[in-house]
Amino acid sequence: MARTMRGASADALADLTSILVGKLGGGADASRIGDDLFTVSSLLRSEAALRRVVTDVSVDAPAKKNLVTGLLAGKVDEVSLDLVGEAVSRRWTVSRDLADALETLSEVAVVRSAGTESGRLADELFAFGQAVNDNPGLRDALSDPSRSVEDKSALVRGLLEGKALPATITLATQSLAGTYRTVAAALATYQQVAAEVHGERVATVRVAHPLAEADRQRLADALSRQYGRPIQLNVVIDPEVIGGLRVEIGDDVIDGTVETRLADARRKLAG
Incomplete structure (x- = not known):
């Protein structure tokens, strides 16, 4: 289910969420930002040295911002780059919270990319989750460690393209990344985010x-x-x-x- 953050990390995530919502309200590309932030969160998880530097309280915030700007400029949207810069300038209770927070912001952005159809998005995520639970063959295929994420993503897109919202497809494929305990847990979290956006x-x-x-x-x-x-x-x-x-x-x-x-x-x- 949804990740729980404490102390400085909870405060940082709340501030960053407010900044993100403000940027999206100003017309920023929610879908692009969602993709960018998920990519950066994946990068931080795979690059331990980078993660340690950008969460090190002894490193000045401007130096951290300069580092991520040098790495990401021209590769992500300017709004995404600004959000990542804001994120690395904050204090985090534990190092892994930074990547988790960026992934949470990614989920919020993708949900908001559905606009007024966030209710439909929640329904589609629930229906896909039920399909996974009720179909042992599909469940095994999506949890098979011998299959690549790219292969599993192609399977999900084949099932959903032309039938579901683009945001649903994005989140369904994102659920395969393994950052949540199971695909079902990821989908349940996305449903919560979609419902909260829908009030x-x-x-x-x-x-x-x-x-x-x-x-x-x-x-x-x-x-x-x-x-x-x-x-x-x-x-x-x-x-x-x-x-x-x-x-x-x-x-x-x-x-x-x-x-x-x-x-x-x-x-x-x-x-």
Whole structure:
């Protein structure tokens, strides 16, 4: 799921996100910036010496900016270069947080490249994640360490091109990079980012049978009132759910399944 940063890193990421949103609001190319920042985050992960220098608190911020400018000028968008310069001038709790933060900014930029279709983007990411989970052959192909990332990316593009938003395809291929624990974890994080940009939170609802539209709406309305913001429902049909439903919103779990209620009743009887 979404990465958690602490201390100086959390403050730096919040500041950089505000700068990014401001740049995008001013008309910067969100798709290009998303690609650039993901590329730079990958570079920092692969080049340990560079990562150490640009996160070293004993090195002056101007020197760090000059270093990344020399490396990246002409290779990335000017806005991307400015963001990276801002990033290396900040303090980071641990060295790896810089690359993680740039990847998070990349995700925000790609989501914002979808514009008013961020809701559709979240739906497509969820649908692709479900396809991966429900198709063992596809899941194995995308997790096979013997296949290159380029090969896996070609497979994903073949499945999605002409059917999904460009932002969906970008994030689906980005999920293959291995920076999250699994492809499913990456896709779940991207859904959260898309929902937040759309002003929503994501609720995963596990049920034994599909919900009627009226029931979906009642549940969404109830959760929206409880959390004080719109809730996007991702409904998962789970045969292990005998009846009722289980709702997961971030770290919150509302378990109203029959199995859980029966277990509660048994504990009360035993006590």
